[in-house]
Amino acid sequence: MSEAPSERRSRPQSSAAERSSSPQGRGAAAQRGAAERSSSGPIAAYATATFLAFPHPLGDRVVDLGLLFAWLSPFFLLVCLEGLAPARALRRGFLAGLLAHAAILHWIYVVTVRYGHAPPVVGAIAPVGLAVYVAAFTAGFAGSAAWLAARGLASPFAIAALWTCFEHLRSFVFTGFPWATIGYAQHASPALLGLAPYTGVYGLSFTTALGGAALHAAWRDRHAGRRPGRAALMALGAVAALHVLGLASQLGAREGQSGSVRVAVLQGNIDQGVKWSREWFESTLDAYALLTREAARDGAQVVVWPETAVPAAIETSEREVGRLSDLARETGVALVVGAVGIEPTRPGAPPRVTDSAFLLTPGGVVTDRYDKTQLVPFGEYVPFQDLLGRYLVAVARGIAATGVTAGAAPRAVELALPGPGEGRLTVGVPICYELLFPDLVRRFVRDGAEMLLAITNDAWYGHTGAPFQFLAMTALRSAETGVWTARAANTGVSAIIDGRGRVRSQTRIFERAWLAADVPRRSASQGSTFYVRHGDWIAGACWIGLLALAARGIWGVRRSHG
Numbered sequence: 162m163s164e165a166p167s168e169r170r171s172r173p174q175s176s177a178a179e180r181s182s183s184p185q186g187r188g189a190a191a192q193r194g195a196a197e198r199s200s201s202g203p204i205a206a207y208a209t210a211t212f213l214a215f216p217h218p219l220g221d222r223v224v225d226l227g228l229l230f231a232w233l234s235p236f237f238l239l240v241c242l243e244g245l246a247p248a249r250a251l252r253r254g255f256l257a258g259l260l261a262h263a264a265i266l267h268w269i270y271v272v273t274v275r276y277g278h279a280p281p282v283v284g285a286i287a288p289v290g291l292a293v294y295v296a297a298f299t300a301g302f303a304g305s306a307a308w309l310a311a312r313g314l315a316s317p318f319a320i321a322a323l324w325t326c327f328e329h330l331r332s333f334v335f336t337g338f339p340w341a342t343i344g345y346a347q348h349a350s351p352a353l354l355g356l357a358p359y360t361g362v363y364g365l366s367f368t369t370a371l372g373g374a375a376l377h378a379a380w381r382d383r384h385a386g387r388r389p390g391r392a393a394l395m396a397l398g399a400v401a402a403l404h405v406l407g408l409a410s411q412l413g414a415r416e417g418q419s420g421s422v423r424v425a426v427l428q429g430n431i432d433q434g435v436k437w438s439r440e441w442f443e444s445t446l447d448a449y450a451l452l453t454r455e456a457a458r459d460g461a462q463v464v465v466w467p468e469t470a471v472p473a474a475i476e477t478s479e480r481e482v483g484r485l486s487d488l489a490r491e492t493g494v495a496l497v498v499g500a501v502g503i504e505p506t507r508p509g510a511p512p513r514v515t516d517s518a519f520l521l522t523p524g525g526v527v528t529d530r531y532d533k534t535q536l537v538p539f540g541e542y543v544p545f546q547d548l549l550g551r552y553l554v555a556v557a558r559g560i561a562a563t564g565v566t567a568g569a570a571p572r573a574v575e576l577a578l579p580g581p582g583e584g585r586l587t588v589g590v591p592i593c594y595e596l597l598f599p600d601l602v603r604r605f606v607r608d609g610a611e612m613l614l615a616i617t618n619d620a621w622y623g624h625t626g627a628p629f630q631f632l633a634m635t636a637l638r639s640a641e642t643g644v645w646t647a648r649a650a651n652t653g654v655s656a657i658i659d660g661r662g663r664v665r666s667q668t669r670i671f672e673r674a675w676l677a678a679d680v681p682r683r684s685a686s687q688g689s690t691f692y693v694r695h696g697d698w699i700a701g702a703c704w705i706g707l708l709a710l711a712a713r714g715i716w717g718v719r720r721s722h723g
Contacts, residue, residue, distance in 0.1 A: 203237050203238075203240040203241040204241050204253070204256060204257045204260065205260075206233075206237040206240075207234060207237035207238045207240075207241055207257045207261060208257060208260040208261040208264060210230045210233040210234045210236075210237050211230075211234040211261035211262075211264075211265065211341070211343075212261060212264045212265055213226045213230040214226065214227045214230040214231045214233075214234050214343065214346035215227060215265060215341060215345070215346055215626060215630050215633070216626055216629035216630055216632075216633060217625075217626035217629070218624060218625070218626060218629065218670075223629050225349060225629070227345075227346035227347060227348065227349060227350075228347070228349060228350060230346070231343060231346035231347055231369050232369060232372045232373050232376065233373070233376075234261075234343060234346075234369075234373065235320075235324060235343070235369065235370045235372075235373025235374060235377075236373040236374075236376045236377050236380070238254070238257055238299070238302075238303070238373075239306070239320065239373065239374060239377040240377060240380070241253055241254070241257055241303075242254065242303050242306060242307055242310075243381070245307050246307060246311070247304045247305075247307040247308045247311070248304070249307075250303045250304050250306065250307035251300045251301070251303055251304030251307075252300070253303060254296075254299045254300040254301075254302060254303020254304065255296045255297065255299065255300035255303070256296075257296075257299060257303075258292070258295055258296030258297075258298070258299025258300060259289070259292050259293060259296040259299075261292075261299075262291075262292040262295040262296060262299075262341065263288050263289050263292035265292075265340075265341050265626075266288040266291050266292055266295075266340070266341075267288055267625065268288075268622045268623065268625035268626065268627040269284075269287045269288040269291055270284040270285065270287065270288055271284075271621070271622060271623035271625060272287075272540075272621045272622065273287045275433075275434070275623060276433045276434060276620075276621055291338065294335070294338060295331065295338065295340075295341070298327045298328070298330060298331045298334075299327075301327055301330075302323055302324060302327040305323055305327075306320060306323055308714070309323070309710065309714065312713075312714040312717060314710050314713065314714055316392055316396075317371055317374035317375045317377075317378055317392055317393070317395075317396035318371065318374075318396065318399075319706075319707070319710055320370060320371075320374040320377075321367050321368075321370040321371035321374055321396075321703075322367070322702075322703035322706045322707055323703075323707060324343075324366065324367070324370035324374075325363050325366050325367045325370065325699070325700060325703045326700065326703050326704055326707055328342050328343065328344075328363065328366050329363060329697065329700035329703070329704075332598065332600075335538075336535075336538050337598070338538075338597075339597055339598070340597065340630070341630070342362060342363075342366060343365075343366050343369050343370065344362040344363060344364070344365030344366035344369060344637070345362060345365075345630070345633050345634055345637060346369065347365045347368075347369060348633040348634075348636050348637060348662065350365075350407075351407075351408065351411055352403075352404040352405075352407040352408045352411070353365050353368060353369075353403075353404065353407050354407065354411065354637075354640045354661060354662045354663075355406070355407030355408055355409070355410035355411040355414075355661075356368065356403060356406065356407045356410065357637060357640035357641045357662060357692065358410065358414075358640065358641060358642075358643055358690035358691060358692055359410070359690070359691045359692060360692065360698075360699045361599050361603075361641050361692045361696070361697055361699065362599055362637050362641065363697055363699050363700045363703075364699050365637075367699060367703065368400060368403045371396055371399060371400055372396075372397070372400045374396060375392075375393050375396030375397045375400060376393075378390065378392045378393035378396065379393040379397075411661060414660075414661060419611075419682045419683075419684035419685070420681075420682055421679040421680055421681045421682060422462050422463055422578065422586055422612075422679070422680055422682060423459075423460050423461050423462045423463070423677060423678070423679050423680070424461065424462070424463045424464075424465065424612075424614070424647045424657075424677065424678060424680045425453075425456035425457075425459065425461035425463070425464045425465065425647075425675055425676065425677040426464075426465045426614075426647050426648060426649035426650075426655045426656075426657070426675065426676050426677075427449055427452045427453065427456065427464065427465065427466050427467065427470070427649055427655075427675045428452075428467070428649065428650060428651065428652065428653055428655040428668050428672065428673060428674045428675065428676075429445065429448045429449050429452065429466075429467065429470060429651055429673060430651070430652050430653075430671060430672055430673040430674075431445050431448070431470075431620070431651055431652075432620065432652075433618070433620035433621055433651075433652075436469075436472055436618075436620065436651075437472050442472065442473070445470075445471075445472065446471065446481075446484060448673065449466055449470055449471075450484075450488055452673070452675045453466075453488060453492055453494070453496070454491075454492055455675060456494075456675050456677055457492035457493065457494050459677050460677070461494055461677050462494060462495065462578055462579055462580070463494060463495045463496075463497065463576060463578070463586070463614070464492070464494045464495070464496055464497070465497045465614045465616060465647055465649040466496070466497065466498045466499055466616070466649060467499050467616050467617060467618055467649045467650055467651040467655075468499040468516065468518075468592055468593050468616045468617050468618040468651065469499050469500060469501065469516065469618055470498060470499045470500070470616075470649075470651065471485075471498055471499065471500035471501075472500075472501075473500065473501060474500070474501040474502065474503045474514070475498075475500045475501070475519065476502065476503050477503055482527065485498060485519075485521055485525070485527075486521065486525030486526070486527075487525065488525075489521045489522065489523055489524070489525040490523070490524060490525040492523075493523050493579045494523055494579060495520070495521065495522060495523055495576045495577055495578055495579065495586075496519075496520070496521040497518055497519070497520055497521075497576070497588075497590060497614050497616070498518065498519045498521065499516075499517070499518055499519075499592070499616045499618075499649075500517060500518075500519055501514060501515070501516070501517065502514070502515035502516070502517030502519075502530055502532055503515075504566065513566040514564075514565055514566060515532040515533065515565060515566050515567075515568060516532070516533040516536075516541065516565050516592055516593075517530050517531060517532045517533065517568075517592075518530065518531045518574075518590040518592060518614075518616055520574055520575075520576055522576075522577040523577065523578075523579040524577075528575070528577065529574045529575065531568065531572065531574050531590045531592075532566075532567070532568025532569070533565075533567065533568055533592040533593070533594075533595060534567050534568040534569065534570055534571055534595065534601070535567070535594055535595045535597075535598055535601055536565055536567050536594065537593075537594045540594075541564060541565040541594075542564035542565055542567075570604075571589070571591070571595070571601050571602070571604040571605050571608070572604075572605070572608050573587050573588065573589050573605055573606075573608040573609045573610040574587070574588060574589075574590060575587050575588075576588055586611060586612075586682065587609045587610055587611050588610050588611065588612055588613065588614050589602070589605025589606060589608070589610035589612075589613045589614070590605075590613075590614050590615070590616060591605060591613060591615050591616075591638070592615075592616055592617070593616070593617040593618060596615055596617070596631070596634055596635050596638055597634055599637070599638065599641055599692075599697070600696055600697055602638045602641070602642065603641060603642055603692060603693045603696060605642075606642040606643075606644055606683075606689060606690075606693050607689065607693050607694075610644065610683075611644065611682040611683045612644050612645045612646070612647065612680050612681075612682060612683065613638065613639065613642070613644055613645070613646040613647070614646075614647050614649070615635055615638075615646050615647070615648040615649070616648075616649050616650075617631070617648070617649070617650045617651070618650070618651040618652075619631060619650045619651065619652055619653065619654070620651045620652040624670070624671070628650070628652075628653060628654050628670055629654060631654075632648070632654045632656060632664070632667070635648055635656070635658065636658050636662045636663070636664055637662055639658045639659065639660055639661070639662045640660075640661055640662025641662075641690065641692045641693070642660075642689075642690060642692070642693050643660045643661075643683065643687070643689070643690040643693070644660055644683045645657070645658060645659055645660050645680045645681055646658040647676075647678070647680055650668075652670060652671050653667075653668045653669060653670035653671060653672065654667050654668060654669075654670055655667065655668045655674070655675075655676055656668070656676070657676055657678040657680070660681070660683075665678065666678065
């Protein structure tokens with residue numbers, strides 16, 4: 162039976178104005194506005210939880226609440242994304258990540274304005290600009306999580322794998338910037354530190370994200386008026402099991418040793434504002450010479466100076482090399498000295514400048530030099546120099562007028578020890594920014610390092626949380642590799658860290674001091690940790706799992722439209 166002509170004719174479409182003025186349109190608009198307002202609470206909660214998950218100074222104390230807020234950070238982000246389509250989730254994730262990481266990275270203002278001498282407006286923009294980079298990965302996670310949720314694939318395990326993959330991406334895309342990776346918030350957890358020799362920091366991130374996703378699943382079930390379901394309980398059970406495995410790893414750990422070496426780390430406390438001043442050069446060297454003599458009297462066999470403790474290219478000055486050689490002979494210690502390295506280029510061209518560590522024997526001979534391989538973008542060099550070099554200069558201009566040149570590769574170096582027969586010690590000397598990259602640091606140990614002698618200059622950060630957050634990252638490097646770390650920082654925090662990632666002793670920030678300890682040497686029988694041998698395998702496993710889920714989601718959509 163055919164329809165009447167009047168019934169066949171379509172009704173004219175109402176305008177947007179008419180729809181919005183109708184009761185239904187007004188109701189929908191009100192619902193959207195209420196949803197946007199309701200999202201501000203979880204976004205603020207996520208930003209606050211993420212900020213508090215990492216150490217920050219409060220007066221003379223350091224507030225470190227990661228054992229609680231590490232779990233709440235992914236939980237609140239997932240609450241922010243609840244029920245959103247992928248595009249909206251991406252936008253909301255970007256905003257949440259921007260707020261959280263702009264707060265965490267506020268110390269960039271100190272770097273750029275106080276010590277980089279940039280205008281205050283640049284200092285205000287800089288942390289936001291860097292937070293934009295980090296927020297892009299938060300947005301990618303958020304959009305991907307919403308895509309999985311729309312296909313019924315967003316289990317807590319899938320969410321944890323997705324979180325881990327985006328943190329792994331952040332470690333190398335555009336050279337990488339893995340600051341405030343959520344796994345570092347667990348640096349004070351003995352149980353989760355026990356996972357580090359097997360999984361690296363990304364295993365801690367996976368566990369933390371899994372816990373946050375389990376809490377979110379339980380919260381969602383509660384909102385639906387039911388008890389926590391199977392997904393939440395399985396994820397919580399897995400988190401508990403990982404804690405048990407980590408504790409068992411810690412209890413069963415035996416540090417193989419082939420003796421110990423007494424190592425001292427120096428903290429000269431030279432203000433960054435005068436560090437490269439010629440007027441302060443002599444007093445800087447005198448301060449480190451005095452600290453070296455004090456450490457030698459305490460029995461130190463190896464004395465470690467911080468990054469660029471000698472603010473000059475010592476290879477081009479016989480006077481500076483002579484002073485260091487005389488000091489080594491006088492004290493009878495092996496020296497590891499941060500200074501500027503020089504690499505000649507073609508005739509008439511300026512030499513290449515490196516951020517380096519020089520090794521001196523107790524007899525005063527310079528035997529080797531390690532050059533920093535992972536440089537700070539916009540700090541020590543300007544990426545895309547041909548494009549950006551006309552407008553931007555590197556912040557750390559004290560080292561080089563243009564930019565610093567990266568070394569060839571991470572490698573272990575040998576120190577000659579004092580005493581009969583002058584035994585030798587193989588060490589890794591990661592320099593400052595290199596300590597943020599677990600795969601890089603493990604290569605020192607894979608190359609035979611018996612301990613890590615880390616050198617850094619944290620004076621750039623001022624009285625912010627950055628030095629304490631950086632110490633937590635350094636502790637994870639020891640937990641991952643199973644070797645002790647002696648950390649020399651110009652203004653702190655200098656520390657002695659054992660092979661399980663526990664800080665045994667540390668200095669106060671912005672004081673002139675030194676620390677000494679008998680540091681065990683990693684023995685040949687101890688072998689390397691699983692992480693040193695296999696690297697970031699857990700990130701690879703997460704990528705494989707996610708690709709399988711993505712294929713399943715795409716195949717399901719095609720079948721439903723087939």
